[in-house]
Amino acid sequence: MAKLDEKTIHKIELDISRKLIEIGLKPSRLIFDTTNFYTHIGQGENLPQKGISKDKRYDKNLIGVGLTVSDHNIPFQLIAYPANESDVRIFSELIDDICKRLEEIGIPGKGIVIIFDRGMNSAENIGKVVGRMHVALIAACTNVPGDVPDACFRVRGVMGECGWKHHQSTSCNRKLV
Amino acid sequence: MNAGGNIIKAHPVTGNWYENDFVGVIKYNDASRRKKMADWNWNKEKIFTKIDDIRSKLNRKGKGRKITPKGLTNRVVDAILKQYRGLFDYSTAMDDGFLKLEFKLNTAREMDYIKALGKAVIFTDMADLTPRQIVETYDARSQIETDIKWLKNRMLISFMPKHVWKDVKIRAHVFLCVVGLLLYNYLLYLVDEPDLSIERLAGHLDQMRLGLVYCGGANAEFVIEDMNRETAEVFSRMRLGGSIPM
Numbered sequence: 001m002a003k004l005d006e007k008t009i010h011k012i013e014l015d016i017s018r019k020l021i022e023i024g025l026k027p028s029r030l031i032f033d034t035t036n037f038y039t040h041i042g043q044g045e046n047l048p049q050k051g052i053s054k055d056k057r058y059d060k061n062l063i064g065v066g067l068t069v070s071d072h073n074i075p076f077q078l079i080a081y082p083a084n085e086s087d088v089r090i091f092s093e094l095i096d097d098i099c100k101r102l103e104e105i106g107i108p109g110k111g112i113v114i115i116f117d118r119g120m121n122s123a124e125n126i127g128k129v130v131g132r133m134h135v136a137l138i139a140a141c142t143n144v145p146g147d148v149p150d151a152c153f154r155v156r157g158v159m160g161e162c163g164w165k166h167h168q169s170t171s172c173n174r175k176l177v
Numbered sequence: 178m179n180a181g182g183n184i185i186k187a188h189p190v191t192g193n194w195y196e197n198d199f200v201g202v203i204k205y206n207d208a209s210r211r212k213k214m215a216d217w218n219w220n221k222e223k224i225f226t227k228i229d230d231i232r233s234k235l236n237r238k239g240k241g242r243k244i245t246p247k248g249l250t251n252r253v254v255d256a257i258l259k260q261y262r263g264l265f266d267y268s269t270a271m272d273d274g275f276l277k278l279e280f281k282l283n284t285a286r287e288m289d290y291i292k293a294l295g296k297a298v299i300f301t302d303m304a305d306l307t308p309r310q311i312v313e314t315y316d317a318r319s320q321i322e323t324d325i326k327w328l329k330n331r332m333l334i335s336f337m338p339k340h341v342w343k344d345v346k347i348r349a350h351v352f353l354c355v356v357g358l359l360l361y362n363y364l365l366y367l368v369d370e371p372d373l374s375i376e377r378l379a380g381h382l383d384q385m386r387l388g389l390v391y392c393g394g395a396n397a398e399f400v401i402e403d404m405n406r407e408t409a410e411v412f413s414r415m416r417l418g419g420s421i422p423m
Contacts, residue, residue, distance in 0.1 A: 004349035016359065033321045037329060037336045045344040065351055073320050073362040080351045113303070115318055123195040130197055130302060
């Protein structure tokens with residue numbers, strides 16, 4: 001297993017990506033998310049660190065994993081990192097890797113939609129993504145306007161033109177257009 | 178409907194988020210609101226019980242170190258879950274040698290919080306998307322949540338490394354787990370049956386057994402064991418028949 005170093009893993013990942021494109025599984029959408037899992041490693045090297053455990057095992061050292069999957073749930077890229085590092089910082093590094101990988105497999109970044117959640121939100125990260133690929137859909141729960149009238153939400157999922165244009169700001173001024 | 182079968186409602190918005198102009202929607206999930214509301218009611222009660230407990234110990238007499246105002250503040254903060262901390266007003270003060278705790282729920286903030294329950298903003302730079310497309314694209318995130326769930330399933334792909342201590346080996350272990358997930362998802366893609374989960378697929382794969390049978394002729398033959406109808410269908414969809422050695 002020691003022979004599976006980062007360089008080798010990268011080569012295998014590239015080969016797999018190319019093979020998948022050959023058989024018609026070309027990515028058009030990437031979804032990124034992070035998780036962590038606990039280990040029983042007491043004194044390891046750099047990877048096992050204490051952090052906020054998603055399995056509520058705060059007593060154990062954790063390893064963080066960032067997973068990017070493409071269409072059909074096919075894993076596209078993987079990163080293992082110490083769990084005490086923030087998602088925002090990891091994503092910032094990862095976005096460069098994703099763009100590089102897309103370049104290596106000959107897919108233009110502008111045709112890709114990347115989806116991630118609010119854990120990765122920062123002006124720097126979003127700025128980085130905007131220039132290189134289609135910004136993703138990001139959920140931000142900060143300043144969620146609670147005062148959108150319930151009538152604005154139509155049944156069956158989606159509403160059309162309701163006559164409201166909502167400008168997000170700290171005070172959430174709603175304007176009628 | 179989202180992956181969980183709940184109706185999602187959406188309201189289109191435009192705005193400047195993180196120094197960029199985006200279009201987006203405010204999505205509303207009533208099931209999520211109900212769940213969060215139930216959580217809030219349950220936790221609110223729990224927080225007040227904890228604060229009452231702290232209050233009862235404030236000016237106790239007897240042995241032991243007396244609680245300080247800073248220690249009291251820390252205890253109060255610890256009693257409130259992180260996501261609810263902004264909803265309470267609290268202060269500690271010393272009055273005639275007695276420690277006093279002011280603690281109350283800020284009802285205005287609580288109202289704002291309750292109004293926003295179940296709502297989330299989703300934004301994108303793709304201005305031509307309809308609210309439905311925005312919500313559906315974002316909802317695709319549920320795929321990865323499912324994948325992560327499978328990666329943590331000890332019976333299927335055990336993410337937790339065992340007998341692996343060094344970083345390079347941990348990375349290799351994680352990579353192998355993800356390759357396993359990739360293979361399962363690729364097989365699911367081949368089978369192309371929306372209701373089939375990785376767990377059921379793994380069950381079908383376990384059912385497929387190949388035997389080497391000698392029937393008295395010159396050579397032994399590879400024979401597939403009998404399978405039930407569902408497993409046989411998965412077998413044929415994956416075109417595994419062509420991989421049997423002749």
